[in-house]
Amino acid sequence: MNGAKKIVLAEDNSMLSMLLKFKLEKEGYTLFIAENGKKTIELIEEHNPELILTDIMMPFVSGLEVISHVRNTLNLLTPIVVFSAAGQEQIVLKAFDLGATDFMSKPLSPNELVLRVKRLLS
Amino acid sequence: MNTYQILTDYFNHSPTIIQGAWIIIGLFSILIIGLVFYLKYLRGHLRKKERISAAYEQEYESALITYLYAGNEEEKISSEQQAIIDLLKNDAKEPFKRKILIAVLVKLKNEISGEVADSIQNLYYQTELVDYALSRLSHKKWFVIAKGIRELKQFQIKEAYDQVIIHLNHPRPEVRKEMQLYMVNLFDFEGLTFLDLLETPLSEWDQIQLLEIVQKLENQNISNITSWLHSSNDSVIIFALKLAKIYNQLEAKNEIIQLLHHRNKKVRLDAIDVLSYLNVLEAKEILKTDLEKRSQEEQIAVFKMMENLYESDDESFIMKYINHDLFEIKIMALKILKEINREKFCALKIESVNDPYLRIVNFIENN
Numbered sequence: 001m002n003g004a005k006k007i008v009l010a011e012d013n014s015m016l017s018m019l020l021k022f023k024l025e026k027e028g029y030t031l032f033i034a035e036n037g038k039k040t041i042e043l044i045e046e047h048n049p050e051l052i053l054t055d056i057m058m059p060f061v062s063g064l065e066v067i068s069h070v071r072n073t074l075n076l077l078t079p080i081v082v083f084s085a086a087g088q089e090q091i092v093l094k095a096f097d098l099g100a101t102d103f104m105s106k107p108l109s110p111n112e113l114v115l116r117v118k119r120l121l122s
Numbered sequence: 123m124n125t126y127q128i129l130t131d132y133f134n135h136s137p138t139i140i141q142g143a144w145i146i147i148g149l150f151s152i153l154i155i156g157l158v159f160y161l162k163y164l165r166g167h168l169r170k171k172e173r174i175s176a177a178y179e180q181e182y183e184s185a186l187i188t189y190l191y192a193g194n195e196e197e198k199i200s201s202e203q204q205a206i207i208d209l210l211k212n213d214a215k216e217p218f219k220r221k222i223l224i225a226v227l228v229k230l231k232n233e234i235s236g237e238v239a240d241s242i243q244n245l246y247y248q249t250e251l252v253d254y255a256l257s258r259l260s261h262k263k264w265f266v267i268a269k270g271i272r273e274l275k276q277f278q279i280k281e282a283y284d285q286v287i288i289h290l291n292h293p294r295p296e297v298r299k300e301m302q303l304y305m306v307n308l309f310d311f312e313g314l315t316f317l318d319l320l321e322t323p324l325s326e327w328d329q330i331q332l333l334e335i336v337q338k339l340e341n342q343n344i345s346n347i348t349s350w351l352h353s354s355n356d357s358v359i360i361f362a363l364k365l366a367k368i369y370n371q372l373e374a375k376n377e378i379i380q381l382l383h384h385r386n387k388k389v390r391l392d393a394i395d396v397l398s399y400l401n402v403l404e405a406k407e408i409l410k411t412d413l414e415k416r417s418q419e420e421q422i423a424v425f426k427m428m429e430n431l432y433e434s435d436d437e438s439f440i441m442k443y444i445n446h447d448l449f450e451i452k453i454m455a456l457k458i459l460k461e462i463n464r465e466k467f468c469a470l471k472i473e474s475v476n477d478p479y480l481r482i483v484n485f486i487e488n489n
Contacts, residue, residue, distance in 0.1 A: 015230040018187050019238065026191075086338065109236035 004030040005121050006047050010040035010054040010066060011083070020053075023110045024117065037061025041069050044078075050121055052080045053113075056091050064094055071099035079120045083108060175222055178213075182226040185210065190241055199248070210249045224251060228276050246277045259285045264294040271300040280308050291321045299328055306335045311345045317358050318349060324357040333364060344369045351377040356386045363392045367399050375402050382408060390416075391423050398427035406431050410439055418448060425454035432458045437466075444470070445479075456486050 007029050011017040014035065021031045032047055034040040036059045044052060044066075052070065056063040063082055070076050079101040084092045092103050102116060133141060185206050192202040199207070213219040231242050246252055258270025259282070267289060274282045282304075289301045302324075305313035314336070317324075324332075336344075350362035351374060359381065366374055381393035382405065397405035409416075409424045416424070425443070428436065440462065443455035460467040467487070474480045 013229060013233055015183055015186070015226065016233045018183065019190065019230065019234070022187060022191055106233050107231075107235040107239065108233070110234065110238055111236055 004028055005051070006030045006032065006049040007051045007053060007117070008032045008034065008040060008043045008047065008049045010034045010037065010052070010058060010063065012036060012055060012058050020110060020113065023114060027114055027118070029117070029121075035059075037063065037066050040066050044070060044076075045074070048076075049078060051117060052078055053083070053117075054080060055083045056088055056095060057085070064091065064098060067095055067098040067100055081113075081116060081120070175218075178219060178222045179226060182210070182223050186226060186230065186242075186245070189245060190238055193241070207245065207248045210245070214249050214251055214254065220251065220254060223249070224273065227251075228273075231276060243277055246279075252277070252279055255279070256282060256285060259289070264292070264297050267292070268294070268297045268300045271297070271304050275300070275304040275307050278308055283309075287316065290316055290319055295322075295325065295328075298322060299331070302328060302332060303335070306332055310339050310341060311336065311343070314345065317353070317361070320353075320355055320358055323355070324361055329357075329361045329364060332361070333368070336365075337368070342369075344371070347371055348374050348377050351381065356384075356389055359384070359386075359389050360392055363389070363396050367396045370400065372400050372402075375400060375404075378402070379405050379408065387417060387419070390420055394420065394423040394427055398423075398430050401431060403431055403433075406436075410436075421448070422450050422454075425451050425458075428458055429454055432462060434462055437462050441466075453482065453486070456483060460486055 005028075007024060009017055009020060009024075009031055011020070011033070012035050017033045017035070021033060024031055032043045032049065034043050037054075038060045040052075040054060040058075041061065043049075052066070054063040054066050058066075061069075067080055067082070070078060070080060080099065081102045081104060082092065082095045082100045083104055083106055084095075085106045092100075095103065101120065104113060104116065133144060136144070189203050189206045192200050192206070194200050210223060214223055227242055227246060231239060234242070252274075255270050255273045255277075258266050258273075261267055261270070271286055271289065274286065286301055286304050289297050292298050292301070302316065305316050307313070314332075344365065347362045347365050347369075350358050351366075353359050353362070363378065363381070365371065366378060375397070378393050378396055378400075379402070381389055382397075384390050384393070394405070394409065406424075406427060409427070413421055413424055428440075432440075436458065440455050440458050443451055444459060446452045446455060456467070456470075459470075467483070470483050471480060471487075474483065
C-alpha cells in the first residue's frame with residue numbers, strides 16, 4: 001500500500017465516510033478520514049494527499065475554509081472535490097472561486113465518485 | 123440533657139407558627155434530598171442509555187457497511203448478508219433497538235444514491251422494518267402515524283400509497299403534512315392528485331414545502347391543474363394559482379378568469395395577479411367593467427395589472443382615476459397616463475392648482 005495514492009476525506013457523517021473509505025480502498029487508494037474541518041487540515045499537512053474530498057458543511061472549520069487553507073496558506077494545487085447538499089449552489093460557487101476542482105451533490109453515488117476520483121488521479 | 127431532648131423541648135415550647143415553619147423546613151429538606159437522589163439516578167440512567175445506544179449504533183453501522191459490501195454476483199443475497207438480515211430482524215423486534223437501527227439506515231440513505239441506496243431499501247424490506255412502519259399508520263396516536271408516514275417517505279415505500287392516502291383529511295395538520303410530502307416526494311406531480319380530495323385547509327407553509335419539492339423534480343411536465351381551480355377548497359385553488367404562475371399555465375386562463383368572481387377575496391386577488399403575470403388582456407377588460415364594485419385591495423391589484431398590460435385604448439378609463447382618493451391608485455393611474463399619453467400627462471402640470479398633486483405629477487415625471 002506504500003505506493004497507493006493518498007486521499008483525505010472530510011465528512012462528518014460517519015456512515016458515509018466509512019462507506020466511501022471501503023469503496024475507495026477497494027480501488028487501491030489510501031484513505032484518511034476527518035470528521036471536521038480542523039482535523040482535515042491537520043491530515044492534509046501531515047500526509048500531503050494527492051486528492052481531497054470534502055463536505056462543504058462541517059463542524060469547526062467549513063469546507064470553504066479547508067479549500068482556502070490549501071490554496072492560499074499551503075499553496076498546494078491538490079485537486080479538491082466538494083460535496084454539497086441541495087440548496088447550497090451559492091456556496092458551491094464560492095468553493096469554485098476559492099479553487100475547488102469539482103463538486104458532487106448529495107445524495108451522491110459512490111460509483112460515480114470512484115469514476116471522478118480515477119479521472120482526477122489518472 | 124442530650125441534644126435530642128434539647129431540640130424536642132425547644133420544639134414543644136416554641137409558638138405554633140415556629141413549629142409549623144420547622145415542619146415545612148423538614149418536609150422540604152426530605153423532598154430536596156429525595157430529588158437530588160432521583161436526579162442522580164436519572165442522570166446515570168440516561169448516560170447508561172446513551173452509552174448503550176451509541177454501542178448499538180456502532181454495531182449497526184458496521185453491520186450495514188458489511189451488508190453493503192458482502193454481496194456477490196452469483197447470489198441475490200449472500201449467506202453473510204442473510205446472517206446480518208437475521209440479526210437485524212431479530213433486534214428490530216425491540217422498539218429501542220429498532221429506533222436506533224432505523225436512525226442508522228436513514229443516516230446513510232439520505233446521503234447516498236444509486237445501487238447502495240437500493241440495497242438499503244432492500245434491507246429495510248428484508249428486516250421487516252417496513253411492517254412496523256405500516257402498523258404505525260393505524261395507531262390511535264397522531265404523532266405515531268405522522269412518524270410512520272415520514273419513515274415510509276424516507277425509505278420510498280410506494281406500496282403504502284393506499285394506507286397513507288386515507289390520512290388525507292386527518293384532523294391533525296402534522297399528519298396531513300407528512301401525507302402530502304409522502305405523495306409528492308414519491309409520486310412527483312402525480313402525487314398532487316390528493317388535492318382532488320382534500321377538504322382540509324392547505325396552509326401557506328404546506329404550500330411552500332410542496333412547491334419547493336415539485337420545483338426540484340427532474341420531470342417538470344405538470345399535470346392538468348384545471349380541476350384544482352374548480353375545487354370547493356379555497357386553499358387548493360390558491361395553491362393551483364401558484365402552480366399556474368410558476369408553470370405558465372396559459373391553457374388554464376379561462377378557469378382563472380372565472381375566479382375573478384370567486385366569493386373569496388384572496389382567491390380573486392391571486393387570480394388578478396396570475397392573469398397579470400400571464401398577460402391575459404381579456405381579464406383586464408372584464409375587471410375594468412366592474413372595478414367600482416370591487417374592494418380597495420382588488421382595485422389596487424387591477425391597477426398593478428394595468429401597469430403591466432396598458433394599451434392606448436385605456437386612456438379614458440385611466441383619466442377617471444387620476445384624482446382618485448386612494449393614493450396608490452392615483453399614483454398608478456398617473457404613471458400609466460404618462461406612458462400612454464405624455465402630452466396629456468404634462469398638461470396636468472399646467473392645469474393643476476393643487477400643490478401636493480403637482481408634486482406627485484412632478485415626481486412621476488422625473489422617475
